[in-house]
Amino acid sequence: MPVYCITGTNRGLGLEFVRQLAQDSANTILATTRSLGSDLGELRAVASPSTHILECDTSNLTSIHQFAKDAARILHPAGQKVDFLLNNAGVNAASWQTSLSLGPDDLAAQFSVNVLGPAKVVEFLLGADLLAPDVRIFNMTSGLGSVQRTLGKGEAECTGYAITKAALNMLSTHQSIQLKEKLPGVVVVVCDPGWVKTRMGGPNAILEHHESIEGMLKVLHSLKAEDTGRFYHYSGGNLPW
Template sequence: MPVYCITGTNRGLGLEFVRQLAQSSDNTIIAATRSLSSDLGDLKTVASPSTHILECDTSSVASIHSFVKAVSRTLGDDKKIDFLLNSAGVNLASSQSSLNLGPDEVQAQIAVNVIGPAKTVEFLLDAGLLSKDVRVLNMTSGLASMQLSSESKPRKCAGYSISKAALNMLTVHQSEDLKQHLPGAVVILMDPGWVKTRLGGAGAMLEPSESIGDVLGVLHNLGSEDNGSFFHHSGKKIPW
């Protein structure tokens, strides 16, 4: 009976993760959302009886600390997290280029897209809440690929791309560092594709159900040889 912990579940891809995983009563789901006082109607609609909705603002280190304590109380002594899906993310001021980056927007994106996943893994590990063979999925973007970005014209979402490229490097480090504590751990990056969410926009090509269905297929078939890999939702590897 696997345990999934997912951030950013009140909408978008995080919500779709919960919708698909909640279809099996075998799955225990920790559904993290930025605020319990926000509109959680969609999340509560798709949640199963074994889904636990907890607050976690991934832009706040203090909130992540409180979240980990709540996870510990929720799981008790018998359960640990088998799949950690760092899905929360923001794309702010997408029209900004490298020539007019707003420092506040860049820092806000790094706080959520980089520091959030870093501290979530760190604090859950320190609390002894990750299983010995945990799978950690950090949600990134094709816009974080140096090679693909260099081949793309015009280039877009500079601040978002920069923050996700930083997430990619974080993941490279996590994939080695986490194994020093949990030898069976596998940490990967996932590009979900251009998905029809609030972040992806109306012009996106993929439905959330298709993207996340593919992502879960990859996730559930990871082996030790995949540690530190950068995947497209189709299962293909993406160039750095």
Template sequence: MPVYCITGTNRGLGLEFVKQLAQSSTNTIIATTHPRATDLADLHAVASPSTHILTCDVSSIPSIQSFIQEATHALNGGHLQKIDFLLNNAGVNLAPQQTSLSLGPDELHAQFAVNVLGPAKLVELLLAAGLLSPSVRILNMSSSLGSMQFSSSLRPRWCAGYAISKAALNMLTVHQSEDVRRELPGAVVVAMAPGLCKTRMGGEEAVLEPRESVGGMLRVLGGLGSEDTGLFYQWTGEKVPW
């Protein structure tokens, strides 16, 4: 019975991950939401009996620590079940109109706190708590905008602060792919771009349905091998240039 842990599940791609995974009674799901999230009706509607809905603000270390205590209890005290798939999905794109010449310090710091420090500390603290399985698959939700090659081809360039934070997340993935493996030799850590999806973050220009993106990412995630660790993939399974 595989255990999936997904951050940021009250809407968008996180919600779709829960919806698709909950269709199988063999999946145990830990679905996190921000403590201030109030729009949880859709999540409760798609959750299965084996879905645990817990709160976690990934930008707050105390919140992550509290979440880990709750997750340990949900997983039978941490003795019988461990997390097989960790999906660091929670992310923010603040002030997308800002360019490299108009970056707001508050917005940039907030994006780094959620998009980079959150996945870093969540992996660190879950590992320290012994909640990751020996062959855990970790997906860091990135973006094509985090690719130097892709972003350099854009005219005009978009979402400077968000793109910079996702490039940093990609580097975090490279480091985690080595560091986590020293503790868990069977672990695989990848970055993945979900495509421009029809979500609140994706906006009006999006053409990809969330169900297509999530279905593709789950197929890629399920097929990852040892040799894939530290790589950057599209939702289709194609490799993304750094």
């Protein structure tokens, strides 16, 4: 009876994670969304009876705190903990800005969702004793966060977003080391979903939602203890840092 917790599930890749995972009735899913006031029609349509739709604005510490309490209310009585945590919510704002024109507020807003959010979701779920000792933490990064890849391509795009995904990569490395004391079997990885036709990826992207998520679920379910700290591509290969 595995428990999955996924952020940003009202659309895009998060929604597709729920759609595929909800097909197995043994899965308990905490499907979180920035606001319960959003249009959740598609999410409700794919949810299974064991899918719990909860609010979690990952840019807002009060909201993440409340989410941890809501999750505890559901999981503690059943003696359950989160086995798979997918920090999926992300933003790519002001993608036209370069290293020579970064807007302070735009960069701060992206840091809040793409870096601080995944840090605090882990911290508050841990604080509420909701993470299994061998929890798999899957932080959604981007190839744009790879320093080596960017240098190799000689192209630098979406500067603010790329900076925050590189920071998420380092956050994940630190989580993989620092969580070990409390969660001995923890595995923390980052994964690039590929270029997918979501609102963020745009219509010219090369992958359909289902292809990316099928690949990532294979990666997620094959993770072993020695894989902690790795940078994956949705196809299963490793990417350079």
